[in-house]
Amino acid sequence: MTFRWFLVFSFSIAVAAIDDDLIPSTLDGPFEPVTVPYDVSLRGNAVDLPDTDPRVRRCVEGFEPEQISVSLSVNYDSVWISWITGEFQIGNNIKPLNPNTVASVVRYGRSRVPLTDEASGYSLVYNQLYPFEGLQNYTSGIIHHVRLTGLRHSGYLTLTQFMQSLISRTPIMVIEGNHEIEEQAGKQSFVAYRSRFAFPSEESKSSSPFYYSFNAGGIHFIMLGAYVDYSKSAKQYKWLERDLANVDRSMTPWLVAAWHPPWYNTYTAHYKEAECMRLEMEELLYSYGVDIVFNGHVHAYERSNRVYNYTLDPCGPVHITVGDGGNREKMAIEHADEAANCPEPSSTHDEDMGGFCATNFTSGPAAGKFCWDQQPDYSAFRESSFGHGILEVKNETWALWTWYRNQDSSGKVGDQVYIVRQPELCLGSIKLPKSSFADS
């Protein structure tokens, strides 16, 4: 099965000679900060498709399956298949479907005919109840999740007529953002997020859909929750300590972490918003040599130099913000280091994240100030454009990151760098934070 990321980034594995010396590598860094000027001919905001658009209209009848998607499980030989049967309802008199009326079965095989294997899973419906004026209630179709195990990598998984759209072939791994909170009656939140997607939570021993990990393509991926408790005393942090301690770098030399709001963001939008999370978790991730961090939330693109605690550090991760998939909130175009665009500190508080930790810098050229007066040294490249990126792991130490602007043809590159690991320099003596395993 060919795995490619779709939502945020993609990866592929290739063993190839690295001979393109025109592409910079992080060994050439730290790079002088670059800001690509905003192209005002870009519209700068995305528009929701109307529900009459054929691309978002329901195109099946009765209980035919739809919205089929694949997620990875914890390891190479296992995936989750999810799909929906039956129609959702919206209004004031909704009647939830009975999830037991349709079986959750996937038939699969190494060729289209015959389908030799079968797996069963579970099904559910979820409701969004809004006892607020002007809002209607919602109940979903029947959502099915089935885990397939014992898959062979060289084979090709065939799922009868299910494999019709991209995400039925391309595993997507999701992590919650602020828009998934969707608080409803009874203070319930994240209901659609938890119901619609399958997560390798049990398999990665987190037992939570809000943070989990998995292995793919020589990478151990860690997905973290920014909108659930991330403090050192919380379950998530304890799980992260155990997960990091169990990574086998001989099997997965690359360590990639992802969560929603970026720590290293120089746009005015969401500037220093995730400082409390950074203060709790950055030391632990750094101590285990996390190579790359992917974030969203800010609707623009930015790639950092290797950085730790706001200081250039050859062993710090490269932070990449690719929150540029498009959003009607419009593109982020203002930089906190431009005159008049440095936000007032108290305005950077996000109550969904809890706490307030954004303070002035304590060292460096901006010591004593809330913002730099030029693009900070930890910001290597930034551009206000919608786009997407692909991460290609070449071998144990070299990976190629390429970012594309959505408005360009597929061959045109917006930003490209080889990210190079230096395990002999950075993993020689792992120094864990004092709190590590203190009371776990």
Ligand SMILES: [Fe+2]
């Ligand atoms: Fe967001």
